Amino acid sequence: MTGGQGARFRALVVDDEPSLVRAVVGYLERDGFLVSSAGTGEDALELARRESPDVVVLDLGLPGIDGIEVCRALRTFSDAYVVMLTARADEVDKLVGLSVGADDYVTKPFSPRELIARIRTMLRRPHIGVRTTASEAPSSITREPASDVRRFGALTVDPVAREVAVEGRAVHLTKTEFDLLDELSGHPRQAYTRRQLIDRVWQSDWVGDEHLVDIHVGNVRRKLGDDPRAPRYIRTVRGVGYRMGPG
Structure with missing residues (x-):
């Protein structure tokens, strides 16, 4: 090699x-x-x-x-x-x-x-293995304080454990889907352009169609049960891109 x-x-x-x-x-x-x-x-x-x-x-x-x-x-x-x-x-x-x-x-x-x-x-992005549910996690893992968990109504995002739940039910996201939700949820009310999300999630030297962001946002919404016509979590900012936080 x-x-x-x-x-x-x-x-x-x-x-x-x-x-x-x-x-x-x-x-x-x-x-x-x-x-x-x-x-x-x-x-x-x-x-x-x-x-x-x-x-x-x-x-x-x-x-x-x-x-x-x-x-x-x-x-x-x-x-x-x-x-x-x-x-x-x-x-x-x-x-x-x-x-x-x-x-x-x-x-x-x-x-x-x-x-x-x-x-x-x-x-070059962090490679995190397949996540376990809380009941499967090794007992030696030290949980971060509850205050580190981000809450948006029924949605919780734990960036340290890389876990997502809606109404207490685990939601299984791919690495890319989680990274996208992590970025949006970490800066609620900030409106991101597609290019900004590409730079932060896919990295600034990524080349390709920015439409990829829309597809992944759609996947995350579907898994969260979030209707884009009446969003609870991820909101479309017309002419800009996406953000989280209250309407």
Whole structure:
């Protein structure tokens, strides 16, 4: 293994186009990643269980089990970052892909260099493993004072434990979804532009469509049971972006 910036990370590339797989695997390996690849969803899930990758590059249009179902299954046992690849540029595919827990999407054809840059940006963020519920947490963990927990009506956000609950019921968010809610809830009443949220959650050197913010906000709202037409938690600021806090 070479000594690139990604030397300590594992990647899994899942696509049924051998030439694309070779290109992406080659770029990742040159950047120091340990890389595995699969051409089917079934093989991808088996490899993911065995190797616990840090990031999965996942084609939406796989034969057999498609990328949507693979991503949904991954989220039952893995907290890896997921970048969805799609040859279909319509927004429906992007929305559906991200609603099952993908962190980003790239539309084919794409530059492998851009893909690697996005992956490296994601992996510079804190990597927190799959969270346990309070009843599963080890007894040795010292809980932070209750005052550190942010409360918005029935919603509680614990930034230290990375736990979210609505009316006492645990809400399971992906890393990206939690990071977005953490940023918004940490500065209530502050209106954020999409670019500001990109800079804080995805990091300032992230490149891509700022529409990604809207998709993740939609995912968080859905999981919190927050109706955007009558929001209780995340509010749309017309012409600006989003904020939390009272209306």
